[in-house]
Amino acid sequence: MKMDVLLGLQWGDEGKGKVVDYLAPKYDVVARFQGGPNAGHTLEFDGIKHVLHQIPSGIFRSNLRNIIGNGVVLDPVVMNKEIEGLKKFNIDFKENLFVSKKAAIILPTHKLLDAAYEKSKGDKKIGSTLKGIGPTYQDKIGRVGLRVGDILADDFKDRYNVLVERHLSILEYYKFDASELPALESTFFEAVEFFKNLNLVESEYEINEALEDGKKVLAEGAQGSLLDIDFGSYPYVTSSNTMTAGACNGLGVAPSRIGEVFGIFKAYCTRVGGGPFPTELFDADGEKMRKEGNEFGSTTGRPRRCGWIDLPALKYSIMINGVSQLFMMKVDVLNFFEEVKVCTHYQLMDGTKIDRFSLDKDGQEVEPVYKSMKGWNCDLLSVEKYEDFPVALKEYVTFLENELKTPIKMVSVGPDRKQTILK
Numbered sequence: 569m570k571m572d573v574l575l576g577l578q579w580g581d582e583g584k585g586k587v588v589d590y591l592a593p594k595y596d597v598v599a600r601f602q603g604g605p606n607a608g609h610t611l612e613f614d615g616i617k618h619v620l621h622q623i624p625s626g627i628f629r630s631n632l633r634n635i636i637g638n639g640v641v642l643d644p645v646v647m648n649k650e651i652e653g654l655k656k657f658n659i660d661f662k663e664n665l666f667v668s669k670k671a672a673i674i675l676p677t678h679k680l681l682d683a684a685y686e687k688s689k690g691d692k693k694i695g696s697t698l699k700g701i702g703p704t705y706q707d708k709i710g711r712v713g714l715r716v717g718d719i720l721a722d723d724f725k726d727r728y729n730v731l732v733e734r735h736l737s738i739l740e741y742y743k744f745d746a747s748e749l750p751a752l753e754s755t756f757f758e759a760v761e762f763f764k765n766l767n768l769v770e771s772e773y774e775i776n777e778a779l780e781d782g783k784k785v786l787a788e789g790a791q792g793s794l795l796d797i798d799f800g801s802y803p804y805v806t807s808s809n810t811m812t813a814g815a816c817n818g819l820g821v822a823p824s825r826i827g828e829v830f831g832i833f834k835a836y837c838t839r840v841g842g843g844p845f846p847t848e849l850f851d852a853d854g855e856k857m858r859k860e861g862n863e864f865g866s867t868t869g870r871p872r873r874c875g876w877i878d879l880p881a882l883k884y885s886i887m888i889n890g891v892s893q894l895f896m897m898k899v900d901v902l903n904f905f906e907e908v909k910v911c912t913h914y915q916l917m918d919g920t921k922i923d924r925f926s927l928d929k930d931g932q933e934v935e936p937v938y939k940s941m942k943g944w945n946c947d948l949l950s951v952e953k954y955e956d957f958p959v960a961l962k963e964y965v966t967f968l969e970n971e972l973k974t975p976i977k978m979v980s981v982g983p984d985r986k987q988t989i990l991k
């Protein structure tokens with residue numbers, strides 16, 4: 569079997585959690601391959617709303633294995649809390665959650681370093697979620713980090729101390745107050761003890777053996793392609809490869825084993841944190857998107873910046889990921905707009921029009937060029953199948969499909985599992 573990959577094509581929060589949960593019954597395994605507690609994936613079903621940060625979004629479907637791969641950075645404290653928060657659902661974590669021994673561990677000092685680095689950047693700060701993501705990946709690449717497997721070693725505490733000494737000297741350089749560390753450490757070590765009871769595995773074997781056995785595996789991306797460390801709006805990005813290739817690295821699956829690539833995008837666009845966003849709106853339309861779409865971060869609660877859909881950016885994401893199917897989310901948020909705009913090109917300062925995703929560091933270089941389309945201007949409550957959509961919405965979908973040269977196979981019209989229309 570091949571492994572399917574699902575990932576966000578914009579700046580995150582496209583609705584990946586909802587779609588993974590929706591598709592999960594078709595799969596035997598759901599696996600996270602990068603990111604960590606910076607992610608917030610929301611699932612809504614049976615009147616319940618739940619946000620997952622590190623645990624894969626297949627966790628509410630029984631008979632399915634959820635795997636956290638080697639490419640993820642894990643905070644044991646967040647894990648402890650997440651599992652605690654799921655207690656009421658009677659999930660058997662011994663049966664359906666597996667964690668790679670090669671996944672990197674986020675230490676309390678990684679979170680302090682995240683804050684120190686952000687503070688030192690002043691108004692150039694990334695707008696990090698401050699979950700310790702960047703510093704943990706830095707240590708992984710620097711070959712000094714700790715991994716999940718290390719917590720089982722007798723000398724774990726010694727290895728921990730070596731790394732923390734290093735971190736403290738950096739914090740001292742930044743004159744960052746680390747006085748809360750002892751309190752953070754005591755919670756951390758409690759969580760580490762709890763963590764030892766989880767299924768700690770060599771997940772590359774689990775996944776490849778599942779594929780060999782004819783099982784269906786879905787890789788769940790976090791963040792979005794425009795936050796990718798290599799191809800995103802650098803340096804305003806996260807510290808991992810959020811793209812399809814990241815699923816190979818982050819799970820130990822060969823590129824030749826990749827099957828469908830599901831690209832998730834909003835019918836408009838959002839971004840949380842700093843960095844360029846050419847189609848960002850600062851007017852009543854942007855405000856309306858934020859209100860109708862409840863655009864506030866699932867992890868940090870920060871208001872998300874809102875704007876029109878950006879085709880050069882989407883085309884770029886489709887290209888670098890090899891997207892085979894598109895899923896368009898949050899169409900209902902645009903229900904009551906007289907006019908819906910689509911950015912088809914960017915205009916450079918000298919008047920040249922380009923359709924390449926091309927951003928300078930502060931986004932001043934490009935001006936979006938829009939095509940205006942008629943809004944559908946009605947609710948979609950009675951829609952049960954694609955044919956029921958208003959004509960203007962079908963025209964919007966067809967226009968995007970033609971431009972993006974990729975089929976839109978699913979349209980989401982609300983946050984609930986059931987508010988999903990297949991095409």
Ligand code: GDP
Nearest residue numbers: 581582583584585609610866898980981982983
């Ligand atoms: P993720 O990080 O990609 O999983 O997305 P988030 O969960 O951070 O943000 C998506 C938000 O939109 C969540 O609050 C979802 O419940 C919600 N959502 C998902 N699909 C739809 C939709 O089609 N319509 C509306 N109105 N909300 C949606």
Ligand code: IMO
Nearest residue numbers: 580581606607608695696697790791806840841
């Ligand atoms: P999900 O999986 C949206 C953003 C942060 C910041 C930048 C770097 O829910 O889509 P980091 O904490 O990684 O150092 O932050 O990336 N960011 C996200 N934005 N959704 C996410 O995840 C994000 N994870 C990180 O806001 O701009």
Ligand code: MG
Nearest residue numbers: 581608609866
């Ligand atoms: Mg999110």
